[in-house]
Amino acid sequence: MTEQSIIQLRDLKKAFGAIEVLKGINLDVPNNHCAVVMGGSGSGKSVLIKNIVGLLKPDSGSISVLGKRVDLIQGDELDQLRLSIGYLFQSGALFDSMTVSENLMFFLERHLNLSPKEANDKIMQTLEWVELPEKLNDYPADLSGGQKKRIALARAVIMEPKILLYDEPTTGLDPVSVRMVSDLIVRLQAERGITSVAITHDLLCAEIIADSVHFLQDGQFVASGSLEEISRFDHPAIATFFGNETSHAS
Numbered sequence: 001m002t003e004q005s006i007i008q009l010r011d012l013k014k015a016f017g018a019i020e021v022l023k024g025i026n027l028d029v030p031n032n033h034c035a036v037v038m039g040g041s042g043s044g045k046s047v048l049i050k051n052i053v054g055l056l057k058p059d060s061g062s063i064s065v066l067g068k069r070v071d072l073i074q075g076d077e078l079d080q081l082r083l084s085i086g087y088l089f090q091s092g093a094l095f096d097s098m099t100v101s102e103n104l105m106f107f108l109e110r111h112l113n114l115s116p117k118e119a120n121d122k123i124m125q126t127l128e129w130v131e132l133p134e135k136l137n138d139y140p141a142d143l144s145g146g147q148k149k150r151i152a153l154a155r156a157v158i159m160e161p162k163i164l165l166y167d168e169p170t171t172g173l174d175p176v177s178v179r180m181v182s183d184l185i186v187r188l189q190a191e192r193g194i195t196s197v198a199i200t201h202d203l204l205c206a207e208i209i210a211d212s213v214h215f216l217q218d219g220q221f222v223a224s225g226s227l228e229e230i231s232r233f234d235h236p237a238i239a240t241f242f243g244n245e246t247s248h249a250s
């Protein structure tokens with residue numbers, strides 16, 4: 001039923017000029033569920049997630065998040081809703097000129113009314129949660145790729161969002177780091193009841209985090225189901241995707 005969906009997309013369409021990127025997307029993400037979106041490069045996965053968080057407006061269709069119409073609200077109401085949505089950018093997007101602690105403080109200071117001690121305690125707790133408390137005063141340039149992703153994840157969760165949108169949380173990481181970040185994503189769901197949409201090409205990550213998988217091709221979801229079901233789905237683009245992934249991994 002619709003009221004149980006934390007995120008609900010109906011016939012979502014988005015074009016840039018003559019390029020129709022999303023041609024009618026439907027998606028229901030229930031509470032405490034992780035929906036993984038897969039698809040080729042340029043298929044519109046990041047555009048989809050930016051619509052959900054209200055960074056892009058659709059041309060038509062509807063987007064409901066926590067019962068609010070993201071496509072219709074704006075200003076303070078949209079800003080308020082965004083505080084419930086953590087967004088892990090594809091690029092990580094830490095501020096290079098700020099230390100890890102300053103990166104985490106940036107949003108806390110603006111949006112939560114905490115004393116300096118409360119804010120520092122929260123930063124330490126969050127860094128301990130991603131197992132990087134010793135990196136407090138380091139700059140992003142001094143972190144490994146996997147550590148940057150974990151700090152970006154810490155920054156996304158420190159505001160205690162109800163929803164997390166992950167854009168390729170493990171791309172470019174070695175398998176040990178992939179597992180570490182994926183396990184944190186699973187813990188967020190188990191321990192904090194977070195509902196999420198995650199874009200990934202990474203089969204190990206998808207295997208660990210996905211409750212459902214949705215394959216985007218030519219602007220539509222051509223298959224939805226478990227990872228196992230999708231991998232066996234009879235569709236040329238999906239066969240290519242999984243074939244390439246297998247040969248890439250071996």
Ligand SMILES: Nc1ncnc2c1ncn2[C@@H]1O[C@H](COP(=O)(O)OP(=O)(O)OP(=O)(O)O)[C@@H](O)[C@H]1O
Nearest residue numbers: 016019021039040041042043044045046047048090
């Ligand atoms: N702001 C924008 N203005 C114009 N075109 C855009 C904009 N954002 C995305 N596009 C176009 O929309 C299409 C889908 O882009 P998107 O970033 O969603 O792909 P993707 O599936 O995330 O790819 P990748 O796996 O490489 O990250 C591309 O053709 C891209 O050029």
Ligand SMILES: [Mg+2]
Nearest residue numbers: 045046090167
């Ligand atoms: Mg993308």
